[in-house]
Amino acid sequence: MTRFLSIVLASLCTATVAMAQPGQTGSGGDILKTLQESSGRNNRISLEMDSLLVTNYYKLLNSNKMTSGIPGYRIRIYSESGVGAKEEQQRIKARFLTLYPGIDAYNSYSEPFFKIYVGDCRTKSEALKLIDKIERNFPNPFIVDDFINPKNAD
DSSP: OHHHHHHHHHHHHHHHHHHHSTTOSTTTTOHHHHHHHHTTSSOSOOOOOOHHHHHHHHHHHHHHHHOOSEEEEEEEEEEEOSTTHHHHHHHHHHHHHHHOTTSOEEEEEETTEEEEEEEEESSHHHHHHHHHHHTTTSSSOEEEEEEEOTTTOO
16 A cells, blocks of 8 residues: 555656646646646546636736735835935935945835835844844834845845
């Protein structure tokens, strides 16, 4: 019995690895479509799915294509509106990048506010450490949820 389970497990692992290889799927990387197509080729496995499940799967794929980055945290160090706010935003960003060259800064505009976000923190504890590091030069920073660049995150 153990031998049989080992063979089945090895076969499943091999099939999973083969399905995960780029360019190996007949449907351009769409695993759901590949599974549906392969289930109709005289295989012993039949795949039946609720149409709502398929619809939600494709909604999730489209949503993920529209977002860039991964969920994480950034620190907002500036938010102002009015005359001269854009120039002040540029000045503060330049000052930040001079003081902290290893940390990225991002400009944002949400009418009517010009904002600056800094850092790419994966966890809230990383964000808190960053606040401790920068708050003496940039008073009143606070953490915001954002999509961060994974290549910049530590």
